[in-house]
Amino acid sequence: MSTTDVAIVGAGVIGTAVAWRAAQRGLTVTLFDPDPTRGAWRTAAGMLAPITELHYAESALLRLNLASLARYPSFVEELGLPTGYRANGTLEVAWDAADLAALRDLHAFGTSLGLSSRLVDGAELRAIEPGLAPGLPGGLVADSDHQVDPRLLHAALTTAARAAGVRFVAEEVRDLGALAAGQVVLAAGAWSGVLGGLPVRPVKGQTLRLRALSPLASGRVVRASVKGSTVYIVPRENGDVVVGASSEEAGFDVTPRAGAVYELLRDAQTVLPELGEAELVEVSTGLRPGTADNAPLLGRGEDGVILATGHYRNGVLLTPVTADAIATLLATGETDPVIAPFTPSRTAVPA
Amino acid sequence: MADDPFIIAGVALESRLILGTGGAPSMQVVDEVLVASGTELCTVAMRRADAATSGSLIDVIDRRGIRVLPNTAGCRTAVEAVRTAQLAREALETDWVKLEVVADERTLLPDPVELLDAAGQLVRAGFQVLPYTNDDPVLARRLQQLGCVAVMPLGSPIGTGLGIRNPHNIELIVSEATVPVILDAGIGTASDAALAMELGCDGVLLASAVTRAQQPARMATAMALAVQAGRHARLAGRIPRRHHAHASSPTEGMPVF
Amino acid sequence: MIVTINGEDRDIADGSTVAALIDDLLGSSRGSAAVVDGDVVPRSEWDSLVLRAGQEIELIVAVQGG
Numbered sequence: 001m002s003t004t005d006v007a008i009v010g011a012g013v014i015g016t017a018v019a020w021r022a023a024q025r026g027l028t029v030t031l032f033d034p035d036p037t038r039g040a041w042r043t044a045a046g047m048l049a050p051i052t053e054l055h056y057a058e059s060a061l062l063r064l065n066l067a068s069l070a071r072y073p074s075f076v077e078e079l080g081l082p083t084g085y086r087a088n089g090t091l092e093v094a095w096d097a098a099d100l101a102a103l104r105d106l107h108a109f110g111t112s113l114g115l116s117s118r119l120v121d122g123a124e125l126r127a128i129e130p131g132l133a134p135g136l137p138g139g140l141v142a143d144s145d146h147q148v149d150p151r152l153l154h155a156a157l158t159t160a161a162r163a164a165g166v167r168f169v170a171e172e173v174r175d176l177g178a179l180a181a182g183q184v185v186l187a188a189g190a191w192s193g194v195l196g197g198l199p200v201r202p203v204k205g206q207t208l209r210l211r212a213l214s215p216l217a218s219g220r221v222v223r224a225s226v227k228g229s230t231v232y233i234v235p236r237e238n239g240d241v242v243v244g245a246s247s248e249e250a251g252f253d254v255t256p257r258a259g260a261v262y263e264l265l266r267d268a269q270t271v272l273p274e275l276g277e278a279e280l281v282e283v284s285t286g287l288r289p290g291t292a293d294n295a296p297l298l299g300r301g302e303d304g305v306i307l308a309t310g311h312y313r314n315g316v317l318l319t320p321v322t323a324d325a326i327a328t329l330l331a332t333g334e335t336d337p338v339i340a341p342f343t344p345s346r347t348a349v350p351a
Numbered sequence: 352m353a354d355d356p357f358i359i360a361g362v363a364l365e366s367r368l369i370l371g372t373g374g375a376p377s378m379q380v381v382d383e384v385l386v387a388s389g390t391e392l393c394t395v396a397m398r399r400a401d402a403a404t405s406g407s408l409i410d411v412i413d414r415r416g417i418r419v420l421p422n423t424a425g426c427r428t429a430v431e432a433v434r435t436a437q438l439a440r441e442a443l444e445t446d447w448v449k450l451e452v453v454a455d456e457r458t459l460l461p462d463p464v465e466l467l468d469a470a471g472q473l474v475r476a477g478f479q480v481l482p483y484t485n486d487d488p489v490l491a492r493r494l495q496q497l498g499c500v501a502v503m504p505l506g507s508p509i510g511t512g513l514g515i516r517n518p519h520n521i522e523l524i525v526s527e528a529t530v531p532v533i534l535d536a537g538i539g540t541a542s543d544a545a546l547a548m549e550l551g552c553d554g555v556l557l558a559s560a561v562t563r564a565q566q567p568a569r570m571a572t573a574m575a576l577a578v579q580a581g582r583h584a585r586l587a588g589r590i591p592r593r594h595h596a597h598a599s600s601p602t603e604g605m606p607v608f
Numbered sequence: 609m610i611v612t613i614n615g616e617d618r619d620i621a622d623g624s625t626v627a628a629l630i631d632d633l634l635g636s637s638r639g640s641a642a643v644v645d646g647d648v649v650p651r652s653e654w655d656s657l658v659l660r661a662g663q664e665i666e667l668i669v670a671v672q673g674g
Contacts, residue, residue: 056376250399
């Protein structure tokens with residue numbers, strides 16, 4: 001006899017959002033996690049940026065990203081709590097001619113997929129964001145790439161889930177098969193591979209939190225390619241700035257690495273010189289759940305466990321669509337076509 | 352080319368394209384480019400990790416039956432490089448090593464002094480050393496004298512895609528080589544790889560040109576074909592460059608009207 | 609007993625060998641290597657080398673690289 005309709009393992013943004021949505025559909029939900037702050041959401045900058053985060057050969061993922069971005073306004077409105085959602089758009093800037101050439105190619109690729117962004121020269125970039133370094137050759141304006149504050153989002157989801165009747169259990173789950181539940185959802189992020197025997201690996205990421213003397217005038221997210229390296233600078237409403245992110249294959253190690261901090265600050269300060277004067281408030285390190293093709297595992301796995309994991313760089317962006325589709329699967333047994341391409345059995349390549 | 356084996360340290364390979372796995376956006380892409388390139392030898396790096404799943408790169412490579420060439424990327428001194436090679440030998444059960452000792456982050460150019468030091472130590476310790484070196488014929492000669500099983504001069508700095516900046520030096524290295532010469536680093540597109548082979552290189556090692564291409568698997572196919580084309584052209588013998596035209600149709604027996 | 613693995617203190621079973629540690633943490637020994645107190649441990653000694661409390665261990669694996 002099951003004591004709960006649904007047991008969800010992992011109370012990060014994904015697990016908590018799935019719990020909320022499932023409870024809204026009348027299911028009894030128990031959410032297991034001894035320490036949700038381990039989740040990648042705490043480190044994530046919260047960019048909602050399908051256009052400027054576009055990667056070649058990830059066009060299936062792009063469609064899912066766009067679908068989730070479109071749900072964000074109503075998602076945060078329904079939560080009714082502060083989430084730091086900011087619809088100010090994004091600037092992507094190039095440092096040198098080669099960075100600009102790469103940006104132009106990506107712009108052309110995005111345009112061929114129907115994405116809307118525009119190339120601008122350095123003068124226009126600085127007209128939009130006067131804090132940018134002089135001499136930048138140009139960049140891209142993506143008015144529909146936004147941001148949310150994942151720490152506020154997680155708090156809001158937790159409150160909403162509790163209000164909807166979700167039971168929170170601060171225990172470590174070691175054996176999915178031992179859970180007394182009608183259905184089990186694995187949303188354990190980077191730990192999903194170990195827990196569920198899945199092709200999911202941890203990919204370490206570091207971000208920095210700075211307190212700027214004066215906030216970015218445009219309020220826009222600034223992404224930059226500096227001599228081939230990518231850095232992003234995400235300004236919060238309160239003047240804080242998140243700078244990210246490293247990407248390191250280091251297993252479950254989460255110790256901050258000095259070299260990563262140096263590289264992030266070097267590149268961030270290159271494009272926004274005044275950041276050099278900011279207060280360094282925090283260095284955080286998290287583990288992205290990486291998969292073989294960088295896309296999430298969504299749907300029923302071989303052993304019947306429902307997977308909502310492997311979101312890699314896009315967990316925060318993909319939270320609304322994941323929560324909706326997984327709740328539908330839990331409540332009706334039906335697979336929303338939007339997640340159909342991300343069936344867990346799609347590839348035999350290990351992560 | 353079955354009748355034209357590429358022999359390194361006594362091991363015959365059919366493909367003359369060595370693929371670096373660095374820079375690929377995902378493990379799926381690594382798998383695709385390994386297959387599309389037809390490579391039989393690919394490089395990996397050694398890093399600290401404590402995760403159960405981080406070993407999966409090796410699973411992907413092993414599944415395809417491809418030989419692994421560990422590198423010492425990131426090392427700045429001979430001491431670091433020797434240590435990394437020792438780790439790689441235990442990890443991968445191979446005594447082959449792509450020796451890479453770079454001078455600085457900005458250029459990633461080989462540091463010749465540290466490189467020679469490390470090469471000597473590793474050869475004495477029983478390694479089969481394939482050094483990544485500057486396009487310097489003298490340095491290439493010294494590395495061979497030490498007992499390296501190949502020399503791998505750069506076409507241009509790592510990741511630049513600037514092609515072969517000093518073809519003359521590459522030819523000089525080839526002309527006096529007693530071990531295979533493998534053009535390593537700087538390849539941007541297929542014609543660069545073909546040129547390397549036309550200059551007489553025995554093989555080409557590349558990573559970014561494929562892994563960072565918009566369509567990595569397609570570029571891997573292009574590189575495989577380019578290396579084959581360049582090798583055929585080298586063996587076939589190109590015609591000399593002339594200043595004036597030399598007709599290919601008969602000049603005699605023109606119809607008279 | 610407590611040992612340091614890749615810079616972090618970890619509690620492992622008394623009498624663990626290098627082989628057991630690698631099997632436990634990395635799953636597969638293929639592509640993995642260990643350094644104990646600064647010395648690279650040869651694969652042939654993994655089964656016999658018993659770790660002691662307080663030792664510093666580095667675990668290394670093969671990753672993507674040019």
